[in-house]
Amino acid sequence: MTDARRGEPVLSEPVLFSEDYYHKIIKEFGYSPFDLQRFDFSLGGLSQEELNLRYLCHHAADLYAVAPAANRIITTGFGMSGSPHMATASHIMKMVRLQGAGEKCQIVLGDLDAYNGRVRPYSYTEELADRFRIFSERLGFDGEKGILRNQRDHAEALTNMYLLGRYTQESDFLAAEEDNHGYYAARGIVDESMTFRRRLSLALMASDFVTLGQTYDAVLVLLGVDEHKYVRFAQEVTRRFDGDAPIRGDFTLSALYARLNSGFNGHPKFSKSIPGSGISVETPSEEISRMVQEDDCREPALSPVFQLMHQMTYCSYEDLLRINHDCAENNERWNSEKKKFSDFLVHVKELWP
Known part of the structure; x- marks a missing residue:
């Protein structure tokens, strides 16, 4: 199998999220290093010591932490290719704890992401979004105090995705490829190349971040460290906004990166699409x-x-x-x-x- 973009072989071996991988990401992209001094501030009811244990690194989260509570929000989301595994449940639990400490929180249920990026039937993604919503609430997330929504019914984010398109470049999409893309493509789980439908999924995810920035001055994205390129994609695009842009880019977009759970049976991480890689609700x-x-x-x-x-x-x-x-x-x-x-x-x- 070759990379259709560059004519190079697609790597079918997994990228294992070892300390070497973490330090490579930290060095290449300028994130804070994972050590006991990584966090020197508290956040969301967690001391710096506990933050250092439960999270890998952050990108500009210190700027988020000093923003007024009324003007900041934490967001995360899930591409719903199937029923959740326990690593997904752990993400919801993190949001529940942050919400309980008084942070404004949003969870986006990626129904359109699953429809496009993972080519799931539309009716299936509708059903999954409803079940993920109930699951999130049963785990303790309060949809009245926070935001718990799908993508298909959020017209503002869909409109902003189109407006973002004017400021994207071909290189943005290619640079946002997940490190383990070759591993999943070789197993037929995702498209091998950066197809139009995958671009739509990535652009809508970025729009989910940017749409919050129209209301809040500081947006903190909670993701696994393997998804760090998605935040960079949004940051690069918003930097290009000019006087013609009807949406603003002058808000703080930060990220809080969780460690990834090593998969069972030699897989790089838990995956809903790879049987035996993790423990799921099924x-x-x-x-x-x-x-x-x-x-x-x-x-x-x-x-x-x-x-x-x-x-x-x-x-x-x-x-x-x-x-x-x-x-x-x-x-x-x-x-x-x-x-x-x-x-x-x-x-x-x-x-x-």
């Missing part, structure tokens, strides 16, 4: 227990189970520090914790409508 309860118990990795940074523990609101920061030690020791407390955690995951699974 994984049988006994299979959840088996997968959790069989994780005997003694390196917490590489353990799919420990990573999921600290991504979800499973326990306190102090407990996580203890569990980190138990995972490395692979002791009886770790085995006992895995049993408790598998029960927790089954509970989350049962919240899916």
